[in-house]
């Protein structure tokens with residue numbers, strides 16, 4: 001399992017989740033944030049602080065948002081180990097389900 005960020009984060013990105021993540025696995029994309037599914041330790045800290053309720057455990061993502069589970073994983077496809085969000089600039093990328 002892993003936590004997933006959905007559409008309420010689009011063009012919001014106010015970063016409360018980034019500040020509380022103990023493993024620095026929440027990466028900033030061009031229009032929203034993305035949680036690295038292999039780095040997330042499922043602590044739930046980010047879900048508790050998101051002011052727009054954009055973050056859910058993958059098995060609890062609301063039905064209209066389930067396409068974000070694959071999209072979050074696809075965002076990181078082919079990038080290899082990143083070493084934490086503070087050392088990787090991915091702000092020129094996005095992977096959004098259609099329609100965005």
Ligand code: SF4
Pocket residue numbers: 005008009012013014015016017018033049050051052053054055
């Ligand atoms: S706390 Fe919520 S809205 Fe803010 S960046 Fe994280 S997921 Fe996006």
Ligand code: SF4
Pocket residue numbers: 003020021022023024025026035039040041042043044045046047
């Ligand atoms: S569940 Fe914990 S480890 Fe995973 S992204 Fe949220 S704060 Fe980071």
